[in-house]
Amino acid sequence: MRVLVYWSLGGVGGIQRFNALLTKALSELGLDVTVLMPSNVNVNALRRYHGVNFGGLRNIKVVRYGVVNCHSQYCNFLNLFVGNNVLSELTRHHDLLFLDTLFLRPFHAGTRIVFYLHDRAVMTSKPRPVFTLKPHRLFLQGLLSLGSRYDVLTRRATRVYANSLFTAYLTENALGIRPGVLYPPIDTELIRKYAMSNKEPIVSMLARFSSSKGQDFAIRAFSKAASTCGDEEDLELVLMGAADDLTSLSYVKH
Incomplete structure (x- = not known):
């Protein structure tokens, strides 16, 4: 089986730890795994902070996509366009996708998908708790919502997981889908x-x-x-x- 793991975000945080350990587990199962990650992901940092040595994994192919040279939420938004262009080209060559974002371009309908929803993966017009409301980010959230493929969750996904009970609740409240909850591994x-x-x-x-x-x-x-x-x-x-x-x-x- 050919598996593609898509990293939509750079850094060394919780979602990168999850993706790194997921990639390691898939490799140990003997699957052919392609990792699509931003060019600013430091594999040495992944080894140092998360204990995953990509150089020592079998049947792993790493494909990097370029990112803009800046640091902000809007830069991440631009990077999503670049990553999605590469993702749409690679999906036709894989049997199973592991995705951590809903900001997607259309791709082959028959592809099996496992979603791992985190943070702002699901947007909704319904009020959110005051402590999560960031007025300066509302425009960005609106753009992400317009570009999100919620239909993929209901039509094509074989499994949907969230990184917290809050994200699972938000997903069910907005879309009527109750994901399983899979907490990120911590050190x-x-x-x-x-x-x-x-x-x-x-x-x-x-x-x-x-x-x-x-x-x-x-x-x-x-x-x-x-x-x-x-x-x-x-x-x-x-x-x-x-x-x-x-x-x-x-x-x-x-």
Whole structure:
């Protein structure tokens, strides 16, 4: 069986960890796997942070597509067009697709698909919770919604999974489809020393550093809680996550 795994986003965050470990598992099953990834994905970083050495995998072919030389959500939007053009050419040569985006061009109707929905994969005009509302991103969300192939979910997909209960709820609320929930794998060794216990009053958050993840909200909420519980002087907030581009690094500095 010929399998294609499409990476729509660069970086070293949760979705890249999922895709890397998925690729490794498919390789170990003896399948012929093509990985379509952005040119800015650093395979050395994948090995260092996620423990997947692409050079040591069998039956793996890596195809890279070019990306624009900038760092923002709108740059990612432009990169999707480039990736989709290459994807539409490759689908005819594969029996099964693993996709992590709905922003797609039309392709062969008979291709079997496994979707892994995350973050903003499903857009809807229905109100969203206040803490996820980013007014400056509404235009981008509108463009993504117009270009999303929701019909592929209902007509062609063999399996649909979401990365959280929230994404699954949003998908069901918007499209009437209830995905299974498959949480991204996390590096337990990295966070083990911060494990919660009665003797360690620590609040932890694990997510890519980005305004969309709400670390600023977590800091404000923690600060308010800490000021209310003034007797807990040793209370600590630990934020962990990837910061691999200029946008993420500037957000961390801010």
